Amino acid sequence: MTDQAVDTAVEELTKPRNQWLDVWDQFKTHKGAVVGLGFLIFITLFCAIGPLIWDVDPGKLDIRNKDVRPIYMAIFDSEAKTSWARPMGTDHLGRDIMANTMQGGRISLAVGWTAMILAVLIGTLVGVFAGYFKRLDGLLMRFTDLVLSLPILPLLLVMMLLFRDPLRAVFGPEQGIFILIVTGIGITSWMQTARIVRGDVMAIKEREFVLAARSIGTPARRMITRHLLPNVLSPIMVSATLGLATAIITESALSFLGLGFPSDFPTWGKILFDSVDRMTAFPERVIWPGLAISLTVLSVNYIGDGLRDALDPRIRGQ
Amino acid sequence: MLTYTIRRLLLSIPTLLFIAFVIFMLLELAPGDPMAQMPLTIPPEVKEKMRLALGLGEPWWVRFPLWLKQFFIVEPQYWIDQTFGTNFADGAQRIISFQSRSPVFDTIAERMPQTLWVVGMSYVVGVLIALPIGIISAYRQYSVFDNVGTFVSMIGFSVPPFFSGVVLIVIFSVSLGWLPSIYDTTHQVVDWDTFVFQLRQMIMPVMVLALQTTAQVSRYMRASMLDNLGQDYVRTARAKGMTESVVVMKHVLRNSMIPVITVIALGIPSIFGGAIITEQIFKVNGLGQLLIIALQGSDIPMVMTITFLLAVLIVMMNLIADILYGILDPRIRYD
Numbered sequence: 001m002t003d004q005a006v007d008t009a010v011e012e013l014t015k016p017r018n019q020w021l022d023v024w025d026q027f028k029t030h031k032g033a034v035v036g037l038g039f040l041i042f043i044t045l046f047c048a049i050g051p052l053i054w055d056v057d058p059g060k061l062d063i064r065n066k067d068v069r070p071i072y073m074a075i076f077d078s079e080a081k082t083s084w085a086r087p088m089g090t091d092h093l094g095r096d097i098m099a100n101t102m103q104g105g106r107i108s109l110a111v112g113w114t115a116m117i118l119a120v121l122i123g124t125l126v127g128v129f130a131g132y133f134k135r136l137d138g139l140l141m142r143f144t145d146l147v148l149s150l151p152i153l154p155l156l157l158v159m160m161l162l163f164r165d166p167l168r169a170v171f172g173p174e175q176g177i178f179i180l181i182v183t184g185i186g187i188t189s190w191m192q193t194a195r196i197v198r199g200d201v202m203a204i205k206e207r208e209f210v211l212a213a214r215s216i217g218t219p220a221r222r223m224i225t226r227h228l229l230p231n232v233l234s235p236i237m238v239s240a241t242l243g244l245a246t247a248i249i250t251e252s253a254l255s256f257l258g259l260g261f262p263s264d265f266p267t268w269g270k271i272l273f274d275s276v277d278r279m280t281a282f283p284e285r286v287i288w289p290g291l292a293i294s295l296t297v298l299s300v301n302y303i304g305d306g307l308r309d310a311l312d313p314r315i316r317g318q
Numbered sequence: 319m320l321t322y323t324i325r326r327l328l329l330s331i332p333t334l335l336f337i338a339f340v341i342f343m344l345l346e347l348a349p350g351d352p353m354a355q356m357p358l359t360i361p362p363e364v365k366e367k368m369r370l371a372l373g374l375g376e377p378w379w380v381r382f383p384l385w386l387k388q389f390f391i392v393e394p395q396y397w398i399d400q401t402f403g404t405n406f407a408d409g410a411q412r413i414i415s416f417q418s419r420s421p422v423f424d425t426i427a428e429r430m431p432q433t434l435w436v437v438g439m440s441y442v443v444g445v446l447i448a449l450p451i452g453i454i455s456a457y458r459q460y461s462v463f464d465n466v467g468t469f470v471s472m473i474g475f476s477v478p479p480f481f482s483g484v485v486l487i488v489i490f491s492v493s494l495g496w497l498p499s500i501y502d503t504t505h506q507v508v509d510w511d512t513f514v515f516q517l518r519q520m521i522m523p524v525m526v527l528a529l530q531t532t533a534q535v536s537r538y539m540r541a542s543m544l545d546n547l548g549q550d551y552v553r554t555a556r557a558k559g560m561t562e563s564v565v566v567m568k569h570v571l572r573n574s575m576i577p578v579i580t581v582i583a584l585g586i587p588s589i590f591g592g593a594i595i596t597e598q599i600f601k602v603n604g605l606g607q608l609l610i611i612a613l614q615g616s617d618i619p620m621v622m623t624i625t626f627l628l629a630v631l632i633v634m635m636n637l638i639a640d641i642l643y644g645i646l647d648p649r650i651r652y653d
Binding site: 286 | 333336337340341344345472473475476477478480481484485487488492493587591594595598599609610613614616621624625628629632633636
């Protein structure tokens with residue numbers, strides 16, 4: 001990619017066409033993907049910048065103003081307890097739901113991104129090593145198959161339960177659980193990436209340009225970083241989007257089963273779990289965090305779909 | 319084919335042993351202690367005796383083989399004894415739950431039917447909905463039906479069961495009051511009315527799980543149909559003057575089903591994982607709920623056994639999928 005940056009600088013007169021510009025052009029033709037990207041940016045900004053504007057402490061108890069309904073309830077029912085100071089309402093302890101949703105989104109998205117990056121790193125490492133070095137292939141892929149046949153959700157639950165207290169004692173309540181969840185999801189979801197990367201590396205390894213590079217004495221390290229990795233980047237990016245979606249869902253599932261973050265640290269799954277007991281009276285409290293999870297995952301899936309098309313040179317430019 | 323099957327069966331033994339070892343060591347190395355919940359007033363020597371009574375006194379290299387022996391030898395012996403009235407087991411020690419002090423397998427046998435009913439029904443329903451959707455989507459590619467199908471399956475991928483279940487409860491139990499939100503497992507089907515009740519309480523959990531199956535299987539069915547619809551033999555069949563229904567339903571469908579059947583087999587373990595969450599929402603007292611309760615109570619033998627059973631299921635389904643692929647597709651030769 002650095003070559004292309006240099007190329008475009010040299011060829012000022014001809015219209016510069018960067019590879020990523022082509023990808024972006026193709027990506028723009030996929031309507032679902034563009035809407036998904038828009039929503040992902042919106043929800044990220046909502047969670048990242050939102051608390052700066054809406055500076056209500058999500059943990060502050062305000063028992064006088066408990067069980068305030070969202071503001072739109074005033075349209076259906078003029079008797080409902082609503083307040084412009086609490087546009088999304090408050091929960092049974094008077095905590096502001098909008099501030100909680102923002103704070104919860106921060107944690108959920110942070111867990112999702114970090115766990116995805118960890119899983120993609122492990123998967124790429126295993127895949128490249130297995131694909132490039134024949135000696136490691138059998139061992140690494142056997143291991144991948146073994147991990148694939150582990151029952152993931154029960155094992156994650158076991159890990160959460162058993163390692164929660166010691167990690168909490170070492171890193172503090174929030175940091176400890178964060179590390180635990182991220183590593184748990186990361187080390188249980190790298191297998192698909194590893195398989196895809198291995199297959200692609202093995203196919204690319206047989207191509208002429210790799211032979212040419214080898215014939216001028218390129219060492220293995222540079223061969224991987226310069227010739228193989230840029231060429232397997234597109235499947236890695238696609239599996240990264242899928243990884244982000246599953247990581248967000250897994251984190252909320254753990255929180256929903258009551259084995260995620262402690263109750264003072266809201267995440268979307270945690271808010272949903274805490275509201276299930278009162279959903280007959282206050283259905284909006286389960287709908288909002290649930291919608292946030294589902295729409296985020298849906299938009300990430302659509303982005304993955306669009307990326308898959310945009311990164312495929314056979315489809316691009318048609 | 320037979321040699322391949324035998325080779326794979328033999329290979330699955332070390333796999334399962336490794337998985338059992340991983341689960342065991344995870345539970346062993348974890349700093350959690352089943353005695354942590356006990357009152358602090360219990361003197362240490364009594365606590366030590368209680369640990370011994372739970373079978374925790376020995377080091378892991380004694381307890382792991384012991385657990386393996388109990389799981390693979392003693393428990394099947396008891397099972398045979400119960401079925402045929404023999405006496406192989408001869409009072410050998412079974413795997414005992416820390417919480418209930420009863421054999422783990424008895425509890426699992428009690429919980430199994432509920433899970434199997436809900437999970438099994440949802441899988442059958444999901445596959446039955448998915449196959450026609452996949453076929454029509456592929457046959458009418460880029461039509462309105464196909465686009466709607468793609469969107470619905472995207473939703474099926476994206477909406478987690480704990481949200482779709484809760485939404486269904488809010489709509490059908492709370493607002494409309496049509497369906498019960500709690501699954502009553504003590505309910506017995508004796509006549510028509512009780513049958514209808516059973517049907518009504520099963521609709522929501524089954525639909526929540528079926529949505530995920532449908533999303534996945536219909537995608538595979540569509541992709542596989544599209545692959546085959548462009549093949550030369552389809553053109554030949556049409557050129558011979560065969561009716562469209564014969565071409566699609568006989569030639570294309572049969573060939574497209576080969577990869578789909580393996581996907582269906584591979585999806586069975588994951589639906590059991592999804593059942594853990596669904597059972598929690600609808601309060602079904604099945605295996606998933608049992609696992610959660612055992613986890614919360616640090617009931618190590620129970621957690622170990624259920625998790626390992628799930629692993630056995632995964633390994634077996636992988637094996638079945640590979641063998642089915644070899645039987646159905648004559649182009650695949652494993653030898």
